[in-house]
Amino acid sequence: MDYERWSERQESTTIGVDEHDLEVAYYDEGSGEPVVFCHGIPTASFLWRHAAPELADDYRVIAPDMVGYGNSATHDGFDRSIRAQEELIAGLVDRLDLGTVSFVGHDLGGGVGLRYAAHRPDEVSKLVLSNAVCYDSWPIEQIVDLGLPATIEGMSVDDLQKTLRGLYRETLYGDDPDEAFVEGMVSQWDSEEAMVSLSRNAIGTNTSHTTEIDPADVTAETLLLWGAEDEFQPIEYAERLADDVDDAEVVGLNDAYHWVPEDRPDAYTEHLAEFLAS
Template identity: 30%
Template sequence: MQPNIQEHSAKIGTHTMFYRKAGSGSQTVVLMHGIPTNSFLWIEVIPRLAERFTVIAPDMIGYGKSSRASHEELTLPKQADHVRLLLDQLGVHEAHFIGHDLGSGVTQIFATKNPERVSSFVIIDGVAFSNWPLPKVVSLRYPTAPEFEPSPLFIERMMREGLLHQEQLTPELLKAMVEPFQTPSGPSELKEASLALEHHQTEEIVPQLKELTMPATILFGQYDRYLPPYWGLRLSETIPNATFKVLPDCSHYSMIDNPMVVVEEFMLHLEKAATVSV
């Protein structure tokens, strides 16, 4: 019997943060998505992790079913603060983090600012150093051609180009990613999210990354055309106690391309890290 995935919302300052929650394990796993996705990205991952852990998957402010905000509130450091406030409300003092794309940058920032609250972390197909924002995402700010206009079609194209297996982008999954921005204000909200992104947000924390001591795993899809595995290797060489692995048969959205392999890697990491943190 699969654990039930519950949907909740929490008040974070003036914002409302939506999150999915499952499981009742003594240790918590926090799943962080990127742009232009939301917590539905983890829909194949959550049930398996919830068999052993309490799983919390928020929609970052500005994304999914969470409230919208100005770009000043959508930077990665701000998102790390929003997540900290959510965990405070939920009474979660320490957790394992798994971050994808922008969510990996949020995870790195959270770990450097609150190392005592991070049992371990996984970076999967993630931003780091100066490898972001992607030119495709930057194009949303000042579109010079119709294909760069912030729109549902832009989101669909970004998802398709980031997948190795196109058949994995089901109508249900595509709807979950597109629908939050399929409103009259959606294009301006997507543009605002793009304006929040600046690579200095992760470059500035590199010295602190070198001081992290918790277990870390870096996973990159073999065929990731957005963020090549090279960046995962660089990150693993920077973070002590980090292991690096290339995921076969995967592109940027590894958890969609090959969910079984990704879940196996997550569980392998968490089982080892959970033993260390006991």
């Protein structure tokens, strides 16, 4: 599925975050027990283009674009931190009347899921974290640089897109990355407003929002489904989480870097489906 088709299948609603009414685009397919997917930076819900449609045969799958990303609100003037994104998820779960959910998060979305599950243990039945930010494992240098106003002041939209293409192509596993994925992720950053939004997203990467969480507060059955060769969020952090979360297991997928749902889509979806059905 390409980005245009994914976008056409999204719905939208308005969610209050820190007293701002923000438009949120989200994928919502299937029926049954709800599974909420949350992406990271600098991606969008398109990250789940393989797993979400497969699981929609058995579950209600909801995958929002976080605010500041994709087809959600990108205008200036609101917080994009994972604390704010947690509020977004809570508002969307309430708006859609989902009740208790399973939560799947990657990168920053994993940090959102960690907070959500720790703060609302009765509302998360199963938690899947993939190459997730946690403890003080983040942010990485490339994201910190994007958050500096001086960085984007010297860039055009074309410059930014070229930079992001290089980042994805260099950090996807293998010598022949899927250009539909690369172009889909890059195409969302296609205007001055979107470029500023990405910078605001980057500067909102606040390590305090994971270091203040006690993973022992997570009571959900937890799967740490990790790209085993990731240098951004090494698998050692998954192993540390497994020690601190009462009911957690680590599954490392070889031949996968940070973008594990894209590097190993079949294996990733298979492990995810097996865990959710258990």
